[in-house]
Amino acid sequence: MSGEDAPAQNQQQAEEKVQQEPKDQSAEESPSEPQQEPQPAATETADAPPAATDDKAPEEEVFTYRSLVLTGYGGYDKVKLQIKKGLPSPKSGEVMVRVKACGLNFAELLGRQGLYERLPSPPVTPGMECSGVIEAVGEEVTDRKVGDSVLVLGRCGLWQEVVVVQADHTFPMPEGMSYEEAAALPINYITAYMMLFELGNLRPNQSVLVHMAAGGVGIAATQLCHTVTDVTVFGTASASKHEVISQGGVNHPIDYRTRDYVEEIRKISPKGLDIILDPLGGSDTQKAFNLLKPMGTLIVYGAANRLTGQKKNLLALAKSWYNQFSINAVSLMHANKAICGFHLGYLDDEFPLIARVLNTLLELYTQGKIKPRIDSTYHFEQVGDAMRRMQERNNIGKVILFPEPKKEEPKAEEDQKESTKENKNEETKNAIQTEEEPKKEGEETKQEQS
Amino acid sequence: MSGEDAPAQNQQQAEEKVQQEPKDQSAEESPSEPQQEPQPAATETADAPPAATDDKAPEEEVFTYRSLVLTGYGGYDKVKLQIKKGLPSPKSGEVMVRVKACGLNFAELLGRQGLYERLPSPPVTPGMECSGVIEAVGEEVTDRKVGDSVLVLGRCGLWQEVVVVQADHTFPMPEGMSYEEAAALPINYITAYMMLFELGNLRPNQSVLVHMAAGGVGIAATQLCHTVTDVTVFGTASASKHEVISQGGVNHPIDYRTRDYVEEIRKISPKGLDIILDPLGGSDTQKAFNLLKPMGTLIVYGAANRLTGQKKNLLALAKSWYNQFSINAVSLMHANKAICGFHLGYLDDEFPLIARVLNTLLELYTQGKIKPRIDSTYHFEQVGDAMRRMQERNNIGKVILFPEPKKEEPKAEEDQKESTKENKNEETKNAIQTEEEPKKEGEETKQEQS
Numbered sequence: 001m002s003g004e005d006a007p008a009q010n011q012q013q014a015e016e017k018v019q020q021e022p023k024d025q026s027a028e029e030s031p032s033e034p035q036q037e038p039q040p041a042a043t044e045t046a047d048a049p050p051a052a053t054d055d056k057a058p059e060e061e062v063f064t065y066r067s068l069v070l071t072g073y074g075g076y077d078k079v080k081l082q083i084k085k086g087l088p089s090p091k092s093g094e095v096m097v098r099v100k101a102c103g104l105n106f107a108e109l110l111g112r113q114g115l116y117e118r119l120p121s122p123p124v125t126p127g128m129e130c131s132g133v134i135e136a137v138g139e140e141v142t143d144r145k146v147g148d149s150v151l152v153l154g155r156c157g158l159w160q161e162v163v164v165v166q167a168d169h170t171f172p173m174p175e176g177m178s179y180e181e182a183a184a185l186p187i188n189y190i191t192a193y194m195m196l197f198e199l200g201n202l203r204p205n206q207s208v209l210v211h212m213a214a215g216g217v218g219i220a221a222t223q224l225c226h227t228v229t230d231v232t233v234f235g236t237a238s239a240s241k242h243e244v245i246s247q248g249g250v251n252h253p254i255d256y257r258t259r260d261y262v263e264e265i266r267k268i269s270p271k272g273l274d275i276i277l278d279p280l281g282g283s284d285t286q287k288a289f290n291l292l293k294p295m296g297t298l299i300v301y302g303a304a305n306r307l308t309g310q311k312k313n314l315l316a317l318a319k320s321w322y323n324q325f326s327i328n329a330v331s332l333m334h335a336n337k338a339i340c341g342f343h344l345g346y347l348d349d350e351f352p353l354i355a356r357v358l359n360t361l362l363e364l365y366t367q368g369k370i371k372p373r374i375d376s377t378y379h380f381e382q383v384g385d386a387m388r389r390m391q392e393r394n395n396i397g398k399v400i401l402f403p404e405p406k407k408e409e410p411k412a413e414e415d416q417k418e419s420t421k422e423n424k425n426e427e428t429k430n431a432i433q434t435e436e437e438p439k440k441e442g443e444e445t446k447q448e449q450s
Numbered sequence: 451m452s453g454e455d456a457p458a459q460n461q462q463q464a465e466e467k468v469q470q471e472p473k474d475q476s477a478e479e480s481p482s483e484p485q486q487e488p489q490p491a492a493t494e495t496a497d498a499p500p501a502a503t504d505d506k507a508p509e510e511e512v513f514t515y516r517s518l519v520l521t522g523y524g525g526y527d528k529v530k531l532q533i534k535k536g537l538p539s540p541k542s543g544e545v546m547v548r549v550k551a552c553g554l555n556f557a558e559l560l561g562r563q564g565l566y567e568r569l570p571s572p573p574v575t576p577g578m579e580c581s582g583v584i585e586a587v588g589e590e591v592t593d594r595k596v597g598d599s600v601l602v603l604g605r606c607g608l609w610q611e612v613v614v615v616q617a618d619h620t621f622p623m624p625e626g627m628s629y630e631e632a633a634a635l636p637i638n639y640i641t642a643y644m645m646l647f648e649l650g651n652l653r654p655n656q657s658v659l660v661h662m663a664a665g666g667v668g669i670a671a672t673q674l675c676h677t678v679t680d681v682t683v684f685g686t687a688s689a690s691k692h693e694v695i696s697q698g699g700v701n702h703p704i705d706y707r708t709r710d711y712v713e714e715i716r717k718i719s720p721k722g723l724d725i726i727l728d729p730l731g732g733s734d735t736q737k738a739f740n741l742l743k744p745m746g747t748l749i750v751y752g753a754a755n756r757l758t759g760q761k762k763n764l765l766a767l768a769k770s771w772y773n774q775f776s777i778n779a780v781s782l783m784h785a786n787k788a789i790c791g792f793h794l795g796y797l798d799d800e801f802p803l804i805a806r807v808l809n810t811l812l813e814l815y816t817q818g819k820i821k822p823r824i825d826s827t828y829h830f831e832q833v834g835d836a837m838r839r840m841q842e843r844n845n846i847g848k849v850i851l852f853p854e855p856k857k858e859e860p861k862a863e864e865d866q867k868e869s870t871k872e873n874k875n876e877e878t879k880n881a882i883q884t885e886e887e888p889k890k891e892g893e894e895t896k897q898e899q900s
Contacts, residue, residue, distance in 0.1 A: 194745070198651075198745055199651075199745065199747075199788050201648075201649075201651035278779075281779060281780075285779050294796070294797055294799065294800050295644070295648055295649065295797075295800065295803065297649075297788075297790075300779040300782060300783055301783065302783075303780070324778050324779055324780060325778060325779040326776060326777065326778040326779070327776065327777065328774050328775060328776040329728075329731060329735050329750040329774055329775040329776070329789075329791065330731075330753070330774060330791075331791070332750060332789060332790065332791025333750055333751065333752075333791035333792060333793040333796075334791065334793055334796050335791055335796070336791060336792060336793055336796055336797055336800075337790070337791060338649050338747075338788055338789070338790035338791075339779075339782060339788070339789060339790075340747075340782065340787070340788035340789075341779065341780075341781070341782025341783035341784065341785055341786060341787060341788075342783065342786060343783040343784055343786055346744070346783075346784050346785070346786055347744055347745075347786055349744065350744050350745065350786075353745065
């Protein structure tokens with residue numbers, strides 16, 4: 001919980017969004033400017049250049065936009081919806097993007113607990129991927145223009161209604177791709193692709209173990225495995241998800257909760273496996289290493305075993321650390337095995353490589369070979385529910401965040417919830433609605449449709 | 451030096467070959483059958499089926515053949531030339547090969563010191579690769595016939611005039627390949643190929659560090675690197691070898707004896723390298739790991755640093771062990787690097803994979819893309835010189851052993867020594883000649899030419 005006392009910088013806290021934590025809020029900036037008008041600004045400019053903002057709402061002199069801010073380390077409530085002021089404008093080489101959808105990643109769950117070293121200290125806006133429409137273009141940007149739909153990749157800071165980013169961190173969305181898909185693709189698919197093809201050297205007829213096969217990376221990895229001939233995918237997931245992941249390409253779904261996955265795999269593939277993707281860490285890494293065939297490759301890319309509850313679990317951390325896999329060169333030689341580490345967050349300096357991979361992935365999307373599976377969508381004010389869903393591993397596929405406020409109309413809600421049937425209760429429980437929103441949203445809906 | 455007291459089993463010690471060590475010999479079997487007639491048997495059947503042996507030398511009832519035997523752990527003198535009795539005959543699925551040339555590998559240098567766990571205890575015949583002509587075929591062998599020129603791959607036991615091996619451990623020699631090349635290719639090129647392509651995933655535009663670039667694996671790796679577009683090879687070797695390895699494809703030869711190779715490489719490639727092949731072990735493995743680019747791959751395949759003198763060096767072993775590289779999963783993740791171990795000797799169970807790789811290599815040879823470089827050739831009785839040459843790292847390319855006795859005629863010698871100019875002094879110093887050989891060889895030469 002360290003860092004909780006950090007001030008909220010220049011950001012306005014949206015009072016009604018944080019009414020569950022009045023004590024946290026008291027230490028932060030005055031909620032003098034409540035969010036009474038963020039939505040108009042947010043939505044009315046969605047399909048128009050930013051200059052349009054000045055024409056509307058003449059009573060509002062300051063442009064505001066919604067932003068999620070990690071205010072300190074801890075539980076789901078530490079990520080708060082705040083209203084930021086001032087229209088950000090792109091400098092040379094930058095573009096401003098009106099964000100339509102954002103991806104939620106494990107890194108943000110870890111970051112909330114203070115376990116993700118690559119996220120700056122709170123207060124900070126998380127978010128490594130989003131999609132949206134370019135609304136302003138800085139000087140010397142020649143290959144992007146206002147109105148372009150793009151997906152955006154960044155180190156953090158993308159969970160906002162508008163973001164200003166380097167133009168070369170945006171990628172044109174292929175035709176037919178939804179904003180949800182565009183926000184779901186970058187981190188999960190780049191991670192899966194780089195592991196399987198840059199490190200793992202996946203080839204025809206090989207076997208791959210995908211842990212957490214129903215997660216974002218798991219689904220991406222499964223799809224990417226099947227871009228290679230006759231690859232067999234073993235996937236761990238709880239039994240309730242097996243049907244979906246089987247349809248998605250997992251040849252051997254294994255219920256890790258009721259079975260010993262090592263035994264189950266040995267029954268099917270006695271010699272072991274060619275590639276194992278390990279997002280778990282701790283003692284599972286040793287199991288994975290033993291489960292490799294000679295000449296097999298283990299790729300460690302996470303420590304999900306460290307994430308056992310809403311808040312940092314020191315016992316789980318200690319256990320994961322104590323059980324951490326370590327190996328020396330001679331043992332590796334005698335085993336004829338490879339072990340790789342992958343952490344996209346530490347590849348900042350390799351952006352050209354990452355961009356090349358992302359372009360390859362967009363091409364695979366266009367060819368119909370990959371397609372992100374959207375598990376559920378939440379609005380910014382529901383970020384706690386979104387994080388809970390992922391952290392409790394209830395998702396099958398990607399959890400998406402919408403910057404725009406949740407609408408109350410039954411019709412609109414139906415649209416948004418088409419893939420979120422399972423989390424209805426959570427939503428009800430966690431939804432923090434503003435009283436004023438419905439009528440404003442009604443107005444905006446009209447404007448949007450005009 | 452443990453194991454030195456092991457008896458020499460059923461093998462006859464060739465007395466005059468070991469006259470340098472009378473004390474060792476005293477404990478071994480009686481030299482009642484000196485080598486007066488091994489050469490005739492050896493050479494007269496070289497181009498004929500084994501049945502021919504019975505027609506010649508009617509005074510000799512027992513077929514004998516020359517074999518190198520590791521009699522105990524220690525210096526170069528521990529590998530002795532012995533005469534074995536009895537014509538080996540192939541069982542079902544086997545073939546008998548008249549050996550023309552054998553390859554010398556680092557494993558045998560380590561094995562002589564008791565540092566190669568995959569070599570059975572002495573007395574044992576080393577030798578993992580050879581080439582020759584099939585002289586007899588067992589039942590159920592359909593794809594090999596008498597007279598086929600083949601290269602042979604085995605775990606040990608191939609340093610003999612005749613060997614009986616499983617037919618599927620023999621591979622037809624491509625047209626135009628010499629017996630020396632055929633004996634030089636398997637271990638070095640399989641090792642280099644599997645590291646670069648099965649583990650390392652070498653791709654266009656990458657950079658590779660090849661340590662001991664003038665060694666057998668080094669030269670193989672350099673050639674194989676250049677089967678991929680625009681690969682840059684950094685190679686360490688002493689300055690006197692730079693011209694040759696440059697011609698062989700090393701783009702940046704580095705004299706590791708007078709320069710800090712890490713510094714030299716950083717000057718040329720500040721970000722580091724994509725793939726590093728590490729046959730050294732000890733502290734060089736850590737240096738290599740640091741020298742990798744993000745997403746780079748280190749492949750550890752030896753511990754040459756443990757081999758510092760003719761006999762086992764406990765200090766070098768301890769130092770190498772103490773400095774041994776070890777890493778944990780989290781450090782690997784943060785580095786975004788891969789570390790692999792490779793040891794062909796521990797891949798016995800993966801023979802189908804190895805056979806596939808060897809067939810690929812023979813295809814590359816046929817296409818003119820690879821060609822083993824023969825450093826020097828020695829006869830069995832010169833095995834000590836051969837080992838010394840390799841262990842003292844004087845070789846550039848492969849050191850080859852000929853089962854047939856060294857001939858004394860100036861003309862024949864010239865042929866054999868065309869690539870061994872550098873080791874004339876060694877040969878003179880270490881050659882242990884039998885007094886009776888010259889005249890017998892003279893006779894045999896005639897027979898061979900008929």
